[in-house]
Amino acid sequence: MRLLHTSDWHLGRTFHGHSTDAHLEQVLDALAAAVKDRGVDAVIVAGDVFDSSTPKAEAFAMLNRVVAAVRSVGAQVVLTSGNHDGPARLGHMADFAAFGGVHVRTDLARLADPVLLTDENGQVAIYALPYIHPEFLRAAYGDFGGSTHAQALSFAMDLVRADSEARRADAPGLRTVVASHCFAAGVEATTEDSGRAEERDITRGGLNIVPLSVFDGMDYAALGHIHGRQTLTERVRYSGAPLRFSFGERASAKGAWLVDLDAHGLERVEWLELPTPRAAVRLQGTLEALLADGAHPEAVDCWVEAVLTDDQLPREAMRRLQTRYPFAVTLSHRPAGRHDHGDATYATRVEGRSDAQIVDEFLTFVRNGQGPTEAERALLHDAFQALEVKESSR
Template identity: 65%
Template sequence: MRLLHTSDWHIGRTFHGHSTDEHLSLVLDALARAVAEHAIDAVIVAGDIFDSSTPKADAFTLLNRAVGAIRNAGATVILTSGNHDGPARLGHMAEFAAHGGVHLRTQLSRLAEPVTLSDTHGDLLIYGIPYVHPEFLRAAYPAFTGGTHAEALAFAMDLIREDAAARSGSQPPRYVVASHCFCSGEGAVTHDTTEDSGRAEERDISRGGLNIVPPSVFAGATYTALGHIHSRATLTPSVRYSGAPLRFSFGEISGAKGAWIVDIGAPGGAPGGAPETTPDITWLDLPVPRRAVRLTGALEHLLADPSHAHAEDAWVEVILTDDQLPREAMRALQGRFPHAVTLTHRPSTRHDHGDTTYAERVEGRSDLEIVDEFLGYVRNGAALSAPERALVTDALGALEARESAR
C-alpha cells in the first residue's frame, strides 16, 4: 500500500496580508499529478485543512477542486480536522463524501472507526484522529478523566489499538494513525534548519509544556502521520510531520516543502505490539510558487547589488541597517522587490550611553537641548536640523508663554 502524507493546507490563509490561495492551488495541482505519477493509493491530510473555523465559500471551492483532482488521479482521500478547522463545518456531508472515496474524520466519538483499504497483504486500517482537546474528549467519552493532550491521545490510541486488534483477529494489525498535535521527544530530527520551523502554530496548544505529546503514545501504529508543525520532522522512523505545503512565515525560509510517500508492506510484529518493520518512506518535493527571502543591508546597497536579483520575485523581509531610516524606504524597496512585505530598521551602529540614566544625561540642560538629545537618541544620532530647531524653538516659546499667562 502506498500512502502520501501531507498536512496543514491552511486554505484561506494570508501571508502578511496577501492571499496564498493562488499559490496553494498550484501546489495542490502538483500534488494531484504526483498521486498519478507515483501510483498513490491514499492521501492523508493530517489537519488544518482550512485556516479558519468559518472558511469562506472560495475556500470550499479550492478544497473541492483539490480533492476532486486527487480522486481523479486514483487515490482515496482521508482528511482530519485540526485546531484551525471548524469540525462541524469541515465534516458537513461526510457520509455523502465517503461514497465518493473522500473520508472526513471530524467527530471524536468516531475516532476508532477506520477507513479500511485492502491490498495483497490484507486490510490496512487508517484512523483519523480529529484535533483532541481534553475537554472535548471528556464530553465524548465520560470514562476519560485526563487533563493534558498527551493523556487525551493516549486514551484515543488505546481505543484505536483495541479496535485494530479486534478487526485483525489473530493476525498482527496493520494500521496508520493521523493526528494533529504537538509531538516532541528526545532523538527527534527536524530535517530543515529554520529559525522557528513554523512553531508559531504550536503555541496555542503547547504552553508550559503540559500539552507536549511523546512519540511513544503512538506505539503499535505502522505509521503515524502528524500535522500542526509547518516544517517536516521525524520523531521516530515511523512517526513524522510532513509540514505545510507552503511557507506561511519568514521563519520557514530554508525549509523544503513537500510530502512523505509511505510504502507499507506485509504485516509484522505481534498483535498490540510495535510493528516488526518500518515502512519504506521517501520525500516528495513539491513546487515553491514564490520563495521567501530575508535581505539585510543598507537601502542603497539592496537597491543596487545585482546579487539580490534572486529576490525580485520572492516574498521579501527587509532588515535595513542604515543609521537613519530613509524616507519612503518601503516604496523604494518595492520598486525593485514588488513582493517586499515587511521592513525592520536595525541600524548597524547604535549610540551607547553606558550606565548613564536618562535623568543624568539631561540634568542641567535646556528644554531645546533635551528635545535635541531625545530625537538624536531615537533617530540614532540625527540631531535637529536648522528648520526643525526653529519649529521646536517656536513651540517651546509658545508653551512657555501659555504657562506664564496662567
C-alpha cells in the same frame, strides 16, 4: 500499499495580507499529479485543511477541486480536522462523502473507527484522529478526566490500540496507521526568526507536548501542525505545510512523505518535493545598497523581508523598496551600530553603567542613533546630582 502523508494546507490563508490561493492551488495540483505518477493508493491530510473555522466559499471550492483530482486517478482521501478547522463545517456530509472515497474524520465519537483499505497483503487500518480538545473529549467520554492534549491523545490512542487488537483476531496481518494533529516531543526549531526550539513552548498553537510513546504500536504516525518536515523516528513524522506561510519557513523543504507498507508493516518512506511558486528571502543592508543597480537579482520575484541597517529609517522606505522588489511585504529597522543582547537580562546589560550612561544609551536607541544634546546632558547631570543629594540626606 502506498500512502501520501501531507498536512496543514491552510486553505484561505494569506501571506502578510496577500492571498496564497493561486500558489497553493499550483502546489496541490502538483501533489495530485504525483498521486497518479507515483501510484499512490491513499492521501492522508493530517489536519488544518482550512486556515479558519469559517472558511470562505473559495476555500471550499479549492478543496473540492483538489480532492476530485486525487479521486479521478483512483486514490482514496482521508482528511482530519486540525486546531484551525471548524469540525462541523469540514465534516458536513462526511458520511455521504465516504461513499465516494473521501473519508473525513471530525467526530470525537469515531476515534476508533478506522478507514479500512485492502491490498494484496490484507487490510490497512487508518485511524484518522481529529484535533482532540480535552474539554470536548470529557463531554464525549464520561471516563476521561484529563485536562491536557497529551492526556487526551493518550486516551484516544488507547481506544485505537484496543480496536486494532480486536480486529487482528480476524485479520492477523492488519497494518495500522494513525493520523494526528498535535505537537509531539522532540520537534526541532522550524522558525529561523525565533532562534528557539519550538518544544520550549508547551502551548505552541494551543497544543500541549505529546510524548512519542503515545504512538507506540502503530506502523506509521502521520502528524500535522508543524509547518516544517520533521522525522522524529522512522515511524513518526511531520510532513509540514506544502507552501511557505511565513518567513520563518523560508529555508524548510516543502513536499510530502510517500509511505510504503509491505506485508510486515512499514517498508520505506520517501520524500516527495513539491514546487515553490514564490520563494521567501530576507535582505539586509542599507536602503541604498538594496536598491543599487544589480543588487540581489534573485530576490526580484520573491517574497522579501527587508532589514534596513541605515542609522535612521529612510522616508518612504517600503515604497522605494517595492519599486525594485514588488513582493517586499515586511520591513524592520536595525541600525548597524545597535547590538543584539539576545537572552541577557536587563540587570546584566546595564551592569557597571552609571545612571547617566544608561539614559544616554536609551535616548540614542529611541532616536535612531541621535544621542542627547549638550543642553540635555547638562539637565540630566543636574537631575542626577539633585537625586544623589536627596538620597544622601535620608
